[in-house]
Amino acid sequence: MARKILLVDDEAGFTQLLKMNLEKSGDFEVTIENDSMKAITTARSLQPDIVLLDVVMPGMDGGDVQAQFQSDSTLTNVPVIMLTALVDSAELSDGAVAQSGSSIVLPKPVDLPLLLRVIDEATGEA
Amino acid sequence: MEPLSLVESVLDNLPVAVFAKDANDDFRFVLWNKKQEQITTVKASKAVGRDDYDLFSEESADYFRSVDKAVLKRGKLLKVPEEIIEGKDGQDIHLRTVKIPVIEEETGRRLVVGISEDITEQVQARAKMESLNKNLLETNRELQETQLQLIQAEKLESIGRLAAGVAHEVKNPLALLLLGVDYLSDGIDPDDPNVDTILKQMREAVDRADRIVRGLVDFSSQRALTREPVKLHAVIDEVLLLVKHELTRSNTTVTVEVPDDLPHVFLDLSKFEQVVINLVINAVHAMSESKKPTLQIKAHSKKLDGVVKNQGARKYEVFRSGDPVVILELIDNGCGIESADATRLFDPFFTTKATGVGTGLGLSVARKIVQLHGGELQVIDRSDKKGAIAKLILPTKIDTGKVPVSSKSSK
Ligand SMILES: Nc1ncnc2c1ncn2[C@@H]1O[C@H](COP(=O)(O)OP(=O)(O)OP(=O)(O)O)[C@@H](O)[C@H]1O
Numbered sequence: 001m002a003r004k005i006l007l008v009d010d011e012a013g014f015t016q017l018l019k020m021n022l023e024k025s026g027d028f029e030v031t032i033e034n035d036s037m038k039a040i041t042t043a044r045s046l047q048p049d050i051v052l053l054d055v056v057m058p059g060m061d062g063g064d065v066q067a068q069f070q071s072d073s074t075l076t077n078v079p080v081i082m083l084t085a086l087v088d089s090a091e092l093s094d095g096a097v098a099q100s101g102s103s104i105v106l107p108k109p110v111d112l113p114l115l116l117r118v119i120d121e122a123t124g125e126a
Numbered sequence: 127m128e129p130l131s132l133v134e135s136v137l138d139n140l141p142v143a144v145f146a147k148d149a150n151d152d153f154r155f156v157l158w159n160k161k162q163e164q165i166t167t168v169k170a171s172k173a174v175g176r177d178d179y180d181l182f183s184e185e186s187a188d189y190f191r192s193v194d195k196a197v198l199k200r201g202k203l204l205k206v207p208e209e210i211i212e213g214k215d216g217q218d219i220h221l222r223t224v225k226i227p228v229i230e231e232e233t234g235r236r237l238v239v240g241i242s243e244d245i246t247e248q249v250q251a252r253a254k255m256e257s258l259n260k261n262l263l264e265t266n267r268e269l270q271e272t273q274l275q276l277i278q279a280e281k282l283e284s285i286g287r288l289a290a291g292v293a294h295e296v297k298n299p300l301a302l303l304l305l306g307v308d309y310l311s312d313g314i315d316p317d318d319p320n321v322d323t324i325l326k327q328m329r330e331a332v333d334r335a336d337r338i339v340r341g342l343v344d345f346s347s348q349r350a351l352t353r354e355p356v357k358l359h360a361v362i363d364e365v366l367l368l369v370k371h372e373l374t375r376s377n378t379t380v381t382v383e384v385p386d387d388l389p390h391v392f393l394d395l396s397k398f399e400q401v402v403i404n405l406v407i408n409a410v411h412a413m414s415e416s417k418k419p420t421l422q423i424k425a426h427s428k429k430l431d432g433v434v435k436n437q438g439a440r441k442y443e444v445f446r447s448g449d450p451v452v453i454l455e456l457i458d459n460g461c462g463i464e465s466a467d468a469t470r471l472f473d474p475f476f477t478t479k480a481t482g483v484g485t486g487l488g489l490s491v492a493r494k495i496v497q498l499h500g501g502e503l504q505v506i507d508r509s510d511k512k513g514a515i516a517k518l519i520l521p522t523k524i525d526t527g528k529v530p531v532s533s534k535s536s537k
């Protein structure tokens with residue numbers, strides 16, 4: 001069965017291309033959410049196997065979104081991968097990533113093979 | 127008291143030097159009054175009966191003789207506005223002299239009569255004035271150079287602070303490009319509908335990265351102040367691109383109401399961007415505690431009815447009644463301005479921010495730049511609700527404003 005991925009990032013072009021790449025490389029069904037405010041609603045109805053989450057977004061940032069996921073009983077165990085065009089370490093300690101103790105953080109630009117490997121590990125498909 | 131003729135006593139009490147030479151007797155002196163004694167420090171008893179070569183250097187004597195001959199030849203009065211003789215301690219004495227050709231009634235002798243006024247003090251005062259003026263111009267030029275350097279230094283500071291955000295904004299298109307390359311490098315299937323989309327996205331990504339990098343490079347360039355007609359809208363767009371990351375991170379909503387048909391403003395693009403960036407970053411900082419940070423950027427044009435008076439420097443009172451101006455306002459809903467701080471905002475190094483966050487130079491430099499453009503910058507507390515308004519009044523005519531590109535003396 002195809003694994004369901006929720007991709008939350010405000011960059012529409014980026015999400016579109018990442019979806020194309022993921023669906024081409026594996027048995028995935030990728031849902032895009034460009035509005036971080038709606039991420040929780042989308043996630044509740046989708047019940048994804050894994051979430052890819054951008055850190056810096058308008059509205060709510062990645063940290064806020066993840067906090068929402070964690071306090072939702074149906075989503076709290078869904079693995080989350082943070083994607084960030086990380087430039088300074090300040091951004092890490094800024095909250096988003098620091099709060100999300102167990103999360104996996106991957107830098108943008110995304111190394112596709114690495115991302116696929118991490119997704120496999122996180123969803124127990126390795 | 128020695129009895130003197132009327133003429134002799136008048137001559138000796140004149141405040142000017144008077145002498146006469148006999149052209150028929152090798153230009154020997156026949157008259158040498160008291161003032162002439164004082165100026166030359168040569169007594170009349172020594173001078174009368176001698177000529178210029180006996181009393182002065184050969185060079186001076188040659189000169190005096192040539193003037194004397196010219197006077198006789200013309201048969202008319204000759205003015206020598208300034209001549210220099212050597213005084214007692216070797217100092218120069220400056221004289222203004224008239225020489226008059228005279229034929230003596232009783233004897234028929236041809237005389238050259240000279241009347242000299244000592245203008246040494248005037249000349250010295252004038253030289254002093256000139257050098258003072260030169261110093262003043264030089265100081266002024268240095269001051270303007272220092273100002274431009276200060277502006278550049280402050281700009282480098284804000285580039286440093288923007289750099290992380292700008293790099294972030296460039297990484298996004300790079301991430302997209304890499305995804306495109308990854309997708310296409312597996313081999314291109316001509317029937318795959320994704321390929322078109324991917325190529326289009328990749329092209330847009332390159333444009334975007336290019337625009338933002340170019341924006342930063344333009345902004346960092348150090349040039350003398352060069353003003354050109356600029357559309358305000360273009361400036362605002364460019365600035366928002368450079369501070370996009372700061373705005374996103376702080377969750378700031380920006381609304382821009384800058385009509386397209388505003389008159390052009392005459393600005394130095396890069397320096398003016400510096401002003402607006404500073405104001406935007408100030409607003410972002412001020413709104414860090416606000417629930418819904420909102421920055422409104424508005425502009426309109428109008429004709430000034432009253433003359434805007436700048437409390438600061440009188441020389442910048444450049445607006446005249448009826449001048450068309452563009453008014454740009456940045457309205458935030460941040461902490462606003464404490465009335466105690468209102469008068470100090472523009473003081474260099476006045477800051478309420480932590481070290482490393484603010485140096486307190488932003489507004490003072492911003493005002494300097496705006497004034498160099500002949501404009502005015504105010505930052506005031508909002509009256510309708512919590513927040514502050516930064517208001518810029520900008521000239522739409524090129525002749526407004528003092529542009530310190532080259533300072534020339536008006537000679
Ligand atoms: N929009 C605003 N709302 C409230 N206070 C402001 C606003 N803009 C400026 N200020 C106040 O004015 C002070 C001086 O601003 P200025 O831009 O000169 O320096 P700074 O922002 O502290 O440091 P720098 O600009 O050098 O990084 C600020 O520290 C802040 O207290």
Ligand SMILES: [Mg+2]
Pocket residue numbers: 404407408484488489
């Ligand atoms: Mg500032």
